Amino acid sequence: MTIGIIIITSIITIISFGRPDLMSKMQFNPYRVYHRKEYYRLFSHAFLHANWMHLIINMIVLFSFGTTVEHYFKQLAIAGLLKNPNVSFLLLYAGGILFATTTTLFKHKENTRYNSVGASGAVSAIVFTSIFFAPLNKLFLYFIPLPGIIAGILYLVYSQYMSKKGKDNINHDAHLLGAIFGFVFPIFIDPGLIKLFFQQLGL
Numbered sequence: 001m002t003i004g005i006i007i008i009t010s011i012i013t014i015i016s017f018g019r020p021d022l023m024s025k026m027q028f029n030p031y032r033v034y035h036r037k038e039y040y041r042l043f044s045h046a047f048l049h050a051n052w053m054h055l056i057i058n059m060i061v062l063f064s065f066g067t068t069v070e071h072y073f074k075q076l077a078i079a080g081l082l083k084n085p086n087v088s089f090l091l092l093y094a095g096g097i098l099f100a101t102t103t104t105l106f107k108h109k110e111n112t113r114y115n116s117v118g119a120s121g122a123v124s125a126i127v128f129t130s131i132f133f134a135p136l137n138k139l140f141l142y143f144i145p146l147p148g149i150i151a152g153i154l155y156l157v158y159s160q161y162m163s164k165k166g167k168d169n170i171n172h173d174a175h176l177l178g179a180i181f182g183f184v185f186p187i188f189i190d191p192g193l194i195k196l197f198f199q200q201l202g203l
Contacts, residue, residue: 002066096125121174125182
């Protein structure tokens with residue numbers, strides 16, 4: 001599933017680089033979603049990226065953590081906790097896209113000029129689902145190896161701080177909400193999995 005999402009996202013993004021009309025049609029514009037009912041933009045924006053670097057970083061992170069999450073879901077299927085791991089993975093990814101837009105939608109619903117693109121919300125969801133299942137696995141935060149749970153907490157604090165500061169062109173709200181959605185998603189699969197999380201922490 002991860003590879004398929006990467007291929008589709010990359011193709012659409014690359015095409016959009018030479019098609020401003022496609023970028024305009026698919027990007028997340030809260031005003032048009034709220035006032036003109038163009039609800040498809042809540043999802044379509046995740047298949048676009050602002051530039052090559054934006055695309056490459058998101059797809060590398062998605063590949064690194066997406067394949068790991070797929071493995072965890074297959075293990076849950078073997079344990080009888082999931083019927084279809086592929087469907088669950090798609091629900092996680094699509095849910096991350098949608099949930100990540102909620103704050104931005106209402107914050108900018110009267111701003112006709114606000115636009116956003118990128119799969120960062122969904123990718124954050126994937127990363128934090130991975131952290132849920134292996135909170136002590138090392139992650140690199142600015143080249144510093146940290147336990148995943150510590151890196152995750154720092155990421156959330158940073159996203160919240162930058163969201164309030166609001167002085168760059170990055171949608172930190174999407175990162176924050178996507179991460180939260182990804183972390184709680186396994187609990188919706190089976191509430192008993194929270195015990196696994198605490199066991200991983202030695203609690």
